[in-house]
Amino acid sequence: MRGRRVFAAGLSVLAALLLSAAGSGKGSGKGSGKGGGKPKPPVKTQPANPAPGSGTLVKPAGMKEIPTRHYRIWTDSAGDWSATTGPRMDAFRDALGKTLALPWPATGGSCVVRIFKNTADFAGYAKKSASRSFSYSWSSAPGMCEVIGFCGPTGAPDPGPLSHECVHQYLRARVSWPSPWLNEGLSELFESSEVSANGTLSPTPQRGWLSRLRSVSPQSKPLSLSALINLDDAGWDRAGPDGYAAAWGLCYFLWTSPNPARREMLKRSVLAMSPGAAKDANVRPAADAIRSGGDPAALDKEWRAFLAEAWKASLPPSPFPVPPPAAPAKKGPAGKNAAPPAKKPPPTEEEGEEG
Secondary structure, three states: OHHHHHHHHHHHHHHHHHHHHHHHOOOOOOOOOOOOOOOOOOOOOOOOOOOOOOOOOOOOOOOEEEEOOOEEEEEOOOOOOHHHHHHHHHHHHHHHHHHHOOOOOOOOOOEEEEEEOOHHHHHHHHOOOOOOOOEEEOOOOOOOOEEEEEOOOOOOOOHHHHHHHHHHHHHHHHOOOOOHHHHHHHHHHHOOOEEOOOOOEEOOOOHHHHHHHHHHHHHOOOOOHHHHHOOOHHHHHHHOHHHHHHHHHHHHHHHOOOOHHHHHHHHHHHHHOOOOOOOOOOHHHHHHHHHOOOOHHHHHHHHHHHHHHHHHOOOOOOOOOOOOOOOOOOEOOOOOEOOOOOOOOOOOOOOOEEO
């Protein structure tokens, strides 16, 4: 009961913070063009192509380069945002390793951060014309890791998505194929974090994702703890927005739990994954690290209590409204049900893409 009261009190405070953020219009989310911290599932991108005959990315003639301690920023924007964005990205990268108590592995050189002045140029390069999300193209080849983004209405890139992609880079530098829920959940958890005075990150509430949890929890069956941590890449794609919300929720739940052993589960999950494992091979080890952290039944009970409290909290409307129930199938002329609609082909998979 004490744990439930702690969670309930914590979520009450969280709800107040979220409502305050909603009133002020502040928040961080993917794509500064959307604003307000409204989350959305990212669209997969094509990996960036190297110059012909080259194994590294080549800076276009129309872009200037701003080097930092960890990155090479390429941009066609004349804004002065790089004077603050570069140092902030360096500080965030340092703080992430310190916060998780897992130092950065060698990344084979600086990562390119390609920021376009115009979203149309970004969309053309990223080959996702309808997307306004940042992306991270990773590669095991030195000089081929790249964050792709754009300048928002303020004339500068949104720091939230840059931080999100930095977490992807951190995990991809450790393992080629991290478990999907951990890869996206940790990225969502830390993307709105600021670096504290002691050089660590303190995740701040993201009203969009908690609001999403609130909308999916009672009206549709939320992903159980076991189902979430056992999702492979194909299952993650099928889960859609609910998967992203649940992954953020699980990481937030573990990180902010009054039980310190819960936070350690995230670190153990990262350590359990094998660097050279093939696609989907790290799903089981990361899940086992969660299950071995204590009584699985007790953990699942705490997780469901967290979801229940998220539903009770007074939160802003979800950015992902729950769709109405599907209409019953129409009857054909012979009295038989009409043929079901054709299944959409599975999405093509591109290696090394993040949202």
